[in-house]
Amino acid sequence: MRHAIHGFTGELVLPGNPAYEVARRTQDDTVDRRPAVIARCRDSGDVAAALRHARETGLAVRVRGGGHGPDRFAIDDDAMVIDLASMRAVHVDSTGPRVRVEGGATWRDVDRATQAHGRAVTGARIPSVGVAGFTLGSGSGWLERKLGLAADRLRRARVVTADAQLVTASAEEHPDLFWALRGGGPSFGIVTELEFALHPIDEVAAGLLAWPLDHAAAVTSAYAELMADAPDDLGGGLALLNGAPFVPAPLRSTPLIAVLVVWTGAGDAPVSPLRALGPALDFVRPMPYAHLQAMFESPEPYTARLHGVGGFLTELSPQVVAVLADHQRSKPAPEGSMLVQPLGGAVARGDARSSPLGGRDAPWAYQAGAAWFDPDADPAVADWAASLQAALAPYTIGEAWPNFIPERDATRLRAAYGADIWGRLQAIRACWDPDDVFSAGHAIALP
Numbered sequence: 466m467r468h469a470i471h472g473f474t475g476e477l478v479l480p481g482n483p484a485y486e487v488a489r490r491t492q493d494d495t496v497d498r499r500p501a502v503i504a505r506c507r508d509s510g511d512v513a514a515a516l517r518h519a520r521e522t523g524l525a526v527r528v529r530g531g532g533h534g535p536d537r538f539a540i541d542d543d544a545m546v547i548d549l550a551s552m553r554a555v556h557v558d559s560t561g562p563r564v565r566v567e568g569g570a571t572w573r574d575v576d577r578a579t580q581a582h583g584r585a586v587t588g589a590r591i592p593s594v595g596v597a598g599f600t601l602g603s604g605s606g607w608l609e610r611k612l613g614l615a616a617d618r619l620r621r622a623r624v625v626t627a628d629a630q631l632v633t634a635s636a637e638e639h640p641d642l643f644w645a646l647r648g649g650g651p652s653f654g655i656v657t658e659l660e661f662a663l664h665p666i667d668e669v670a671a672g673l674l675a676w677p678l679d680h681a682a683a684v685t686s687a688y689a690e691l692m693a694d695a696p697d698d699l700g701g702g703l704a705l706l707n708g709a710p711f712v713p714a715p716l717r718s719t720p721l722i723a724v725l726v727v728w729t730g731a732g733d734a735p736v737s738p739l740r741a742l743g744p745a746l747d748f749v750r751p752m753p754y755a756h757l758q759a760m761f762e763s764p765e766p767y768t769a770r771l772h773g774v775g776g777f778l779t780e781l782s783p784q785v786v787a788v789l790a791d792h793q794r795s796k797p798a799p800e801g802s803m804l805v806q807p808l809g810g811a812v813a814r815g816d817a818r819s820s821p822l823g824g825r826d827a828p829w830a831y832q833a834g835a836a837w838f839d840p841d842a843d844p845a846v847a848d849w850a851a852s853l854q855a856a857l858a859p860y861t862i863g864e865a866w867p868n869f870i871p872e873r874d875a876t877r878l879r880a881a882y883g884a885d886i887w888g889r890l891q892a893i894r895a896c897w898d899p900d901d902v903f904s905a906g907h908a909i910a911l912p
């Protein structure tokens with residue numbers, strides 16, 4: 466099949482082209498789709514040209530950013546993939562202070578640029594996650610208690626709409642579209658640029674305190690009590706570790722319970738109640754924020770099979786940690802993480818007037834990920850993830866933010882927003898994409 470695209474200056478990667486086998490893969494090895502054409506765009510003009518061509522030729526449209534989304538979100542069989550991976554420029558306006566980010570950038574690109582100015586915005590805990598996909602689906606990261614979600618920090622976006630027009634969305638221009646983009650998902654248009662409000666974040670105190678798992682009850686209770694009235698500057702989470710490479714050899718085969726401390730305030734991190742419990746490891750120290758962000762860097766290209774689940778919790782209790790520890794032990798995947806993160810702070814102050822995202826009252830959230838290499842283990846991992854969600858159900862409140870719903874599920878997506886917000890998102894979608902062009906992934910169903 467030949468695809469000449471009028472006005473397109475980027476690269477078209479077609480089946481049979483040597484680059485095709487690499488270009489059709491994502492971060493997740495379970496995604497194994499064969500698109501009709503992959504349009505590697507250089508700018509918003511290319512995005513509009515590729516989109517126009519797809520609509521004229523009847524090709525389904527998929528949009529690829531950082532490639533961390535689940536199966537069929539960004540890559541699909543026989544589709545036109547509008548690939549933004551070459552659009553990664555980041556411009557920091559240090560006087561604003563704002564940062565403008567092209568639609569295919571990853572958090573690695575953004576953190577590198579903003580840290581040169583001693584500033585930051587809430588980014589993903591894994592640097593290779595795409596900025597646009599992350600932000601459109603909430604954007605939960607280490608700085609969320611201090612700065613809010615990435616969606617909350619979005620100030621302006623440039624969007625190629627379903628009719629291939631480039632528009633600006635902000636509080637002043639197309640405020641309905643802007644509201645929908647702040648967490649309403651990827652079905653309102655192709656975001657070619659995002660502008661975020663930056664905050665001065667340079668050096669932080671961060672790192673792990675860790676204990677053998679038989680200290681879990683005492684550590685959990687002390688951490689829950691500490692976070693109940695902690696300042697917004699204290700973030701991080703509680704994690705279960707097993708054989709992490711940075712753990713010194715004598716403890717490497719010991720299951721550990723750890724608190725990851727992220728302190729953005731002045732002086733020492735206020736974690737003395739935890740230190741009083743005598744951690745076996747105390748790695749908390751001052752470091753540039755960029756070092757914290759790089760702590761969970763993965764080699765590129767990362768070629769594991771990935772599955773993650775998450776949700777909001779009513780409590781962090783020894784019972785919750787016991788469920789997590791059971792599932793850490795039984796996980797049929799060699800890699801992955803278990804994290805319970807404290808919410809509150811700036812996350813709780815967001816409201817429906819400024820963003821469609823719910824979950825603002827939840828005190829805690831969890832995320833559990835599995836990374837594995839053997840396709841034969843796929844069913845066991847799916848069963849394991851379902852079992853974990855079921856065991857946590859008595860402690861779960863509401864529905865997770867879209868970024869933590871790992872499959873296309875209209876019922877869960879609707880529940881994540883609630884009926885009123887869903888209705889408003891549907892009306893905005895009907896206005897901006899009446900022909901259902903952006904129907905993939907966590908698309909808001911047309912009314």
Ligand SMILES: Cc1cc2nc3c(=O)[nH]c(=O)nc-3n(C[C@H](O)[C@H](O)[C@H](O)COP(=O)(O)OP(=O)(O)OC[C@H]3O[C@@H](n4cnc5c(N)ncnc54)[C@H](O)[C@@H]3O)c2cc1C
Pocket residue numbers: 491527528529530531532533534535538539549568569588589590591593594595596597598599600601602603604605606651654655656657771773868869905906907
């Ligand atoms: C290892 C891992 C760690 C993660 N960590 C976090 C975390 O800490 N916090 C969190 O909130 N989420 C996290 N996530 C979830 C992640 O944020 C979402 O899956 C997100 O959608 C990924 O975006 P992407 O651009 O990397 O992926 P893609 O697969 O490229 O895109 C995901 C979706 O966004 C759409 N999209 C991408 N770019 C654009 C664009 N420019 N315009 C319009 N639509 C676009 C795609 O079409 C697709 O529907 C993690 C996921 C993984 C696999």
